[in-house]
Amino acid sequence: MSFIEAAGLTKTYTPRGSKPVHALDGLDLAVPQGTVTALLGPNGAGKTTTVKVLTTLIRPDSGSARIGGIDVLAHPQQIRPIIGVSGQYAAVDEYLTGFENLDMVGRLYHLGAKQSRIRAQELITLFDLEEAKNRPVKGFSGGMRRRIDLAGALVTRPQVLFLDEPTTGLDPRSRLGMWDVINSLVGQGTTVLLTTQYLEEADQLADSISVIDDGKVIAEGTSDELKASIGGQRIEITLVDPGDSSAAVEVLRRFGNSEPSVGGEGRELTVDAAHAPEALQHVLAELGARGIRLFDAGMRRPTLDDVFLRLTGHVATEDDAPALQTQGRH
């Protein structure tokens, strides 16, 4: 039996003056104990709404959710002691120091004064927060705040950890640091549900991935299973002259196994290929014969980007830069 189970969750918001938004549209989810599951999807797919339902913050319009056999909707007060939550926006008190923030969370988990202080100090050491220990959080970077927030989620050593876009808005270096932290946690057997819009992040951290779009899970499996589900390898070429685009598409269509996709202003072309090395040889020979100049050419295994594109017909993110903190409610 799964530790986190959700079935048929629906939630509809009606923003003033616009059409209803189906944030959740019959979402099912099962996370086995001690595993890491990633909810992967673009902004507005329903990731945060799912986490909010499971962490007792909002009630769904219909559906059911259980964590460790406890009904989340009927007994939110029994769920709260066993979960840890780190949100998309570092939920720390800016005017308190790092230590005071963690100590306060411990007290509110009812650990008692002494235990709360001991645990706060342990987490300060563990998360390398000495610098922020005795200074108000206000002056610290986003990465530091996220670490304090994540530490706050771990104050009670929760059985289940929810991480909602743990690295959104972080610079690449902080993101790698956060991945280290999360990886070490999941090594300890904590059940983790994390959401991300970064395919690479799901690939790095999760045992299993649920791809969600428009409030529903549209595919599930390990990273490898998802990649395998869309077939073999890819041939990718980059043209020098975008004017050669249509001729090159014709060549790829002849030797590949799918309709070629075109990006990068007509210069980057990709096609599926069942026998990629052989197909690549043919493609290169034919392009050479036609005098089409190449900037780059190669084979690669499918990425989760390809999976997402195949499943939803659109890409997960416009760019892979850290997203700005301007997302709407979802």
Next chain:
Amino acid sequence: MTTTTTTTTAATTTRAAASPIADWFSDGWITTRRNLIKIKRVPDILVFTTLQPIMFVLLFTYVYAGVINIPGSSYTEFIMAGIFAQTIVFGSTYSGSAMAQDLKVGIIDRFRTLPMSPSAVLIGRTNGDLFINAVSLAVMMTTGLIVGWRIRSTPLEAIGAVALLLLFAYAFSWVMAYIGMTVRSPEVINNVSFLILFPLTFISNAFVPSETLPTPLRVFAEFNPVSALVQAARHLFGNIPPGAPVADNWVQRNPELTVIIGIIVLLVVFVPLAIRKFDRVSSR
């Protein structure tokens, strides 16, 4: 980041279960402490709560004292209860902007996922206002005594006046906390509270005797809860000269009782409303 090795598999370490009442007190104290630390770290709150009342006392005493004539009393004596009431009613708006701010930055979501009492954050917040108001009332009373205001009643009555002022503002903090969670924008809250509180405090007997107002304003002023508060404070501090005219209605003749009823009604309505709201609200 250094290499991190956790012991997260260990079972949840909880202290031996305490009674729900003890937890409730503890939660309320922890959230109150959070707000007191904030007052310490954000000097402008403390400056605003101490300097602004001093400024008001001095402005009203020296600017208007010459033009407004209160029969049988001095304007300084008359005005002081009005300044007290206005300042601390404004002081209770911090709860509104603070709750909106907590929602905006997402810390409400953190609190709501903790196994704490759902009323604790609101109790801590309104206690914070109570502290700020107590400080500013002490500052105003001291300044008032320096510029010639006198308490002409028994110490018990004076304590009653202070208690009514602080309790009314405390009840009003719950109203503002509720509005803050509903409006959700700290900036809007500030504007809204100015729009509500300026008329409420100025169209009252706080700064001028209500009989001097044109009829529609006079009627509003006489039934305005702030007027009852001012009248009660004035009465309990002994600042109403003997024989001064009292508007002929129950509210003005029984200001203390009116204020007590007002405090009870505000608390009975808005404490449950605010807690219910807190239990449903979530950032963004």
